[in-house]
Amino acid sequence: MLMFRQIVFCSLLVGLVSGLIFSGIQIVTVNPIIFSAEAFEVPEVAVEVAHASHGHGADHHHDYEAWAPQDGSERTFYTVLSNVLAGIGFALVLTALMWQLQAQRVSIAKGLAWGLGGYIAFFLAPAVGMPPEIPGIEAPPVEYRQLWWAAAVTGVGLGLLVLSFAPLKFKALAVLLMAAPYLMPIPHGQGPAFTHPDPVAVEQLTALHQQFIWASSGANLLFWIAIGVASAWFISRMVAQSTQNNDNAYA
Numbered sequence: 394m395l396m397f398r399q400i401v402f403c404s405l406l407v408g409l410v411s412g413l414i415f416s417g418i419q420i421v422t423v424n425p426i427i428f429s430a431e432a433f434e435v436p437e438v439a440v441e442v443a444h445a446s447h448g449h450g451a452d453h454h455h456d457y458e459a460w461a462p463q464d465g466s467e468r469t470f471y472t473v474l475s476n477v478l479a480g481i482g483f484a485l486v487l488t489a490l491m492w493q494l495q496a497q498r499v500s501i502a503k504g505l506a507w508g509l510g511g512y513i514a515f516f517l518a519p520a521v522g523m524p525p526e527i528p529g530i531e532a533p534p535v536e537y538r539q540l541w542w543a544a545a546v547t548g549v550g551l552g553l554l555v556l557s558f559a560p561l562k563f564k565a566l567a568v569l570l571m572a573a574p575y576l577m578p579i580p581h582g583q584g585p586a587f588t589h590p591d592p593v594a595v596e597q598l599t600a601l602h603q604q605f606i607w608a609s610s611g612a613n614l615l616f617w618i619a620i621g622v623a624s625a626w627f628i629s630r631m632v633a634q635s636t637q638n639n640d641n642a643y644a
Contacts, residue, residue: 408481508621514550
């Protein structure tokens with residue numbers, strides 16, 4: 394029970410630190426691209442007219458009445474909050490795995506490796522099939538994307554664990570696990586990525602989308618490195634403290 398509380402406390406601190414780092418990077422590198430893309434958003438009626446003129450019909454519907462935080466401090470607050478909560482959740486998973494599989498041999502270098510593994514499983518693997526999206530892009534229904542995202546994360550994550558820790562005879566299973574999500578149908582939008590009625594705007598949105606992919610990839614890489622390194626540092630301290638307590642008990 395004591396160790397469980399320590400892992401939870403460690404994850405809270407790691408999530409706070411990594412979430413704040415991630416938020417700072419997003420504000421500087423990612424958010425300006427999102428704001429630029431949002432400037433091209435047009436009312437739903439105009440989008441439907443563009444769909445009809447390109448022969449796509451008007452079935453694709455966006456709920457423009459859905460709640461969203463106001464621009465400025467409110468939006469920044471919810472962004473930081475969501476990043477910190479995500480950091481806590483990811484840190485719980487990573488810290489628990491590190492403790493179970495490698496606690497006595499953990500180091501900052503191994504924490505870096507764990508962070509890179511988390512980046513590959515939770516960001517890079519899904520992004521190969523479904524690149525990060527900016528506002529205004531045409532996308533399939535979110536439930537299909539979420540299902541495939543979960544399959545990609547599970548398959549690649551388990552594959553990396555098998556590849557790293559399972560006996561040699563099971564290594565081939567890792568390849569199958571990591572390949573399985575990409576053998577499934579990957580959700581993709583029908584028609585062009587952007588249906589803005591202005592071709593110049595479409596060209597600019599396409600360029601912004603490429604910038605967004607690179608910026609979000611870099612931000613997430615640093616996010617996961619922070620989670621891995623900070624988790625390893627806390628676990629090494631927990632192990633050292635536990636060893637010292639045991640030594641004192643037998644002294």
